[in-house]
Amino acid sequence: MSIEFIWQLPTSGDARYADAGKTRRAERNAGERPPFTDGVSDPRGSRFNYFDYLHQVARAADLSGFDGIKIQHDLQGDESWIVSGYLARGTRHLKLITEFEAAWGSAVYAAKNAVSFQRFTGGRQAWQISRGADADTCLQNADPVAEIDLTQRIDEFLTVAKGVQTQSNFTFKGKFFEVLEGGFKGPLAKHATESIYLSGSSEEDFSLSARQATVHVLDAAPVAELKPAIAALQAQAAKAGRALTIGLRVDVLARETNEEAVHDAQRYLEQSGHLAASKPPLSGANLWSSFATTRSGALATLVGSYTQIEERLAEYVHAGIGSFILAAEPALEEAYRFGEHVLPSLRSRFAEAQRKAA
Amino acid sequence: MTIDIFWRIPTHGEPSSHRGRTPYRGDWFPGNDNIRKAGLGGGGQDGFSYIDYLAEIARAAEISGFQGGLIPSFPMTDEPWAISSILARETKTFRFMIPFQPGFLNPVVAARKTASLQRATGGRALYNIITGGGGPSQLWWGDSVGHDDRYTRTTEFLDVVRGVWKGGPFSYQGKFYQVQDAGLAHPLSQEEFPEIYFSGSSDAALVSASKHADYYLTWLEPFEQLREKFRRVKEKTDTLGRKIQCAVRVDIVARATEAEAWAEVEKGFNKVDAEALRQFTSTAGDGSESVGAARQRGNRPTTVNSYRDLITAPNIWSGFNLLRGGQTQGIVGSYEHVAERLDELVQLGADAFILASTPHLEEAYRVGEEVLPLVRGKGSKQLLRKVA
Numbered sequence: 210m211s212i213e214f215i216w217q218l219p220t221s222g223d224a225r226y227a228d229a230g231k232t233r234r235a236e237r238n239a240g241e242r243p244p245f246t247d248g249v250s251d252p253r254g255s256r257f258n259y260f261d262y263l264h265q266v267a268r269a270a271d272l273s274g275f276d277g278i279k280i281q282h283d284l285q286g287d288e289s290w291i292v293s294g295y296l297a298r299g300t301r302h303l304k305l306i307t308e309f310e311a312a313w314g315s316a317v318y319a320a321k322n323a324v325s326f327q328r329f330t331g332g333r334q335a336w337q338i339s340r341g342a343d344a345d346t347c348l349q350n351a352d353p354v355a356e357i358d359l360t361q362r363i364d365e366f367l368t369v370a371k372g373v374q375t376q377s378n379f380t381f382k383g384k385f386f387e388v389l390e391g392g393f394k395g396p397l398a399k400h401a402t403e404s405i406y407l408s409g410s411s412e413e414d415f416s417l418s419a420r421q422a423t424v425h426v427l428d429a430a431p432v433a434e435l436k437p438a439i440a441a442l443q444a445q446a447a448k449a450g451r452a453l454t455i456g457l458r459v460d461v462l463a464r465e466t467n468e469e470a471v472h473d474a475q476r477y478l479e480q481s482g483h484l485a486a487s488k489p490p491l492s493g494a495n496l497w498s499s500f501a502t503t504r505s506g507a508l509a510t511l512v513g514s515y516t517q518i519e520e521r522l523a524e525y526v527h528a529g530i531g532s533f534i535l536a537a538e539p540a541l542e543e544a545y546r547f548g549e550h551v552l553p554s555l556r557s558r559f560a561e562a563q564r565k566a567a
Numbered sequence: 568m569t570i571d572i573f574w575r576i577p578t579h580g581e582p583s584s585h586r587g588r589t590p591y592r593g594d595w596f597p598g599n600d601n602i603r604k605a606g607l608g609g610g611g612q613d614g615f616s617y618i619d620y621l622a623e624i625a626r627a628a629e630i631s632g633f634q635g636g637l638i639p640s641f642p643m644t645d646e647p648w649a650i651s652s653i654l655a656r657e658t659k660t661f662r663f664m665i666p667f668q669p670g671f672l673n674p675v676v677a678a679r680k681t682a683s684l685q686r687a688t689g690g691r692a693l694y695n696i697i698t699g700g701g702g703p704s705q706l707w708w709g710d711s712v713g714h715d716d717r718y719t720r721t722t723e724f725l726d727v728v729r730g731v732w733k734g735g736p737f738s739y740q741g742k743f744y745q746v747q748d749a750g751l752a753h754p755l756s757q758e759e760f761p762e763i764y765f766s767g768s769s770d771a772a773l774v775s776a777s778k779h780a781d782y783y784l785t786w787l788e789p790f791e792q793l794r795e796k797f798r799r800v801k802e803k804t805d806t807l808g809r810k811i812q813c814a815v816r817v818d819i820v821a822r823a824t825e826a827e828a829w830a831e832v833e834k835g836f837n838k839v840d841a842e843a844l845r846q847f848t849s850t851a852g853d854g855s856e857s858v859g860a861a862r863q864r865g866n867r868p869t870t871v872n873s874y875r876d877l878i879t880a881p882n883i884w885s886g887f888n889l890l891r892g893g894q895t896q897g898i899v900g901s902y903e904h905v906a907e908r909l910d911e912l913v914q915l916g917a918d919a920f921i922l923a924s925t926p927h928l929e930e931a932y933r934v935g936e937e938v939l940p941l942v943r944g945k946g947s948k949q950l951l952r953k954v955a
Binding site for chain 1: 594616617618642643644645646648650652653654655656657670672673674675676677682684685686687703706708709710712727744745746747749750752754755757839904
């Protein structure tokens with residue numbers, strides 16, 4: 210059993226646990242004073258911005274042994290495809306999971322761009338298609354779509370994107386997309402199509418994933434609560450004759466001891482304006498709910514010692530999770546921490562299980 | 568006033584000279600689907616891909632003094648948005664000219680992409696807005712909107728991209744696009760709006776260009792025809808209060824002597840097969856609705872026995888698309904004569920050029936070192952006035 214660990218990039222800002230404020234490292238607004246006093250010279254000028262920091266986080270994830278990074282569709286941050294391209298040449302092994310909505314534009318154009326990414330990164334691009342926000346946000350993004358059509362649009366988008374990449378004479382007419390005698394030829398043909406990550410909790414979402422997804426990502430919840438969803442997804446995929454990996458989107462706050470982790474978690478809760486809690490908002494063992502920030506997007510955070518976090522993640526694996534999309538703040542430092550203290554023992558544990566199974 | 572000179576990135580394959588299609592660099596050329604790897608180590612799995620070669624050209628162009636380069640997009644080529652973002656970090660001054668059709672992207676997504684690319688490159692993104700040739704090829708791309716409607720859509724698209732650019736709030740009710748209280752988030756909203764090079768020869772195109780374009784981009788045409796075209800563009804756009812400039816995209820073959828330059832063309836021409844030549848001289852169209860393509864076809868001679876038959880004006884050769892895909896006419900000559908023809912185009916109204924020559928890597932150095940230093944640009948215009 211091969212388990213993948215994905216690190217999520219902090220697309221629109223990062224923070225330190227001892228300072229919950231959002232910062233864009235390396236970024237300085239035009240005309241802004243240097244952060245140093247007049248007594249200290251600052252050599253940076255305007256040479257850097259947040260892209261330089263994102264580049265460091267991506268390399269950190271690559272160096273510390275993650276399988277990929279997730280580049281969020283984040284309306285407060287930089288556009289995911291540009292970030293993905295920007296990071297492509299500086300990373301070697303990482304899968305670049307690029308998140309966007311089916312409102313992006315033409316599915317043919319998206320597929321064609323994806324083929325260039327595949328050609329230039331040795332097949333490292335993957336897509337996560339997000340469903341989209343509320344109607345007002347959609348309209349802010351030139352997308353007057355009806356809520357009821359969202360799933361069908363993703364379905365058509367993926368059908369077309371896959372069709373033009375794998376067929377030489379592809380014709381399609383749906384509600385949202387139309388292609389006549391399409392299909393990529395020459396150097397753009399015959400590439401492995403990108404993995405597709407989808408999410409959602411409705412029956413419609415599950416059925417779409419059973420047909421189209423490589424990975425269906427579930428929101429963090431205690432293991433027991435996830436089991437019915439995992440069983441339903443696996444059953445539907447089996448019925449469709451497809452392999453489907455189940456993913457989990459969860460934040461982590463791992464420290465050498467549980468006390469340190471709880472201390473940092475409590476301090477973060479207070480600083481970030483969450484309701485001060487007399488006791489941790491636990492929804493399961495080591496699982497803190499209403500803790501993760503809006504910029505991370507996770508519903509819960511695993512808080513605990515390195516060994517506790519390892520145990521909890523192993524429990525998810527035993528329940529059927531095969532892909533973890535993790536995040537922690539600040540992303541650079543925590544990528545190394547997780548890569549050094551949790552990933553190696555987790556990996557050897559699964560390698561052991563695999564050896565025994567063989 | 569100075570003129571801007573760009574180079575081109577050969578997304579459409581790269582033979583190693585104008586003389587023939589082999590050997591070629593990168594992993595393919597039109598008509599050959601055998602994928603090779605991009606290094607020159609025998610074509611096996613060498614760990615390189617075509618982007619490694621394209622990166623070489625981008626760096627050669629910036630070192631040689633070009634503004635940047637056009638990154639053409641065709642059905643069989645890699646995409647300029649991908650190429651630009653991937654090369655952002657390994658170039659310093661190279662400006663990425665991205666051709667795209669507005670119908671392919673949601674305008675707010677396009678604005679976000681562009682602002683992010685500006686942030687990733689220190690403001691080196693610019694657009695070449697294309698509205699599309701139409702016909703069945705448009706549906707290949709998944710676009711079902713008709714020719715004149717597409718210019719309305721282009722105008723609306725750019726209305727929205729501009730509208731949300733500085734942060735809004737911006738609302739818009741168009742035929743193709745509706746947005747409500749939209750705007751880019753900080754710090755994306757702090758970037759400069761990209762310069763727009765606009766292509767399209769029809770009246771509908773000119774109306775759209777006059778609202779949004781900074782440069783009106785055309786292929787090389789007979790000089791008098793271009794003078795008229797530039798005059799028409801500038802007149803039309805001046806009445807709408809927008810100062811628009813003109814740019815010419817042209818292939819060149821420049822050598823130390825006139826004879827060497829033509830010998831290069833002759834060698835290439837002599838390898839063109841009879842069927843390709845027959846198709847070339849036939850007047851039939853390609854089913855496209857493009858007015859520019861039709862104008863190019865109209866300028867072709869109908870019988871051709873030697874490369875000389877395609878010399879249509881001093882230093883102008885009208886057979887370039889026999890050697891490679893793309894436009895018909897290009898400039899051939901000594902370094903001095905090529906520079907003179909470019910200056911002549913400046914006198915007719917050109918304010919910018921996109922030049923190209925095969926192979927793009929070595930020729931970027933050659934043209935940057937030998938031709939660009941001879942181009943007087945707007946200086947030649949002043950000189951001409953004094954003489955007159």
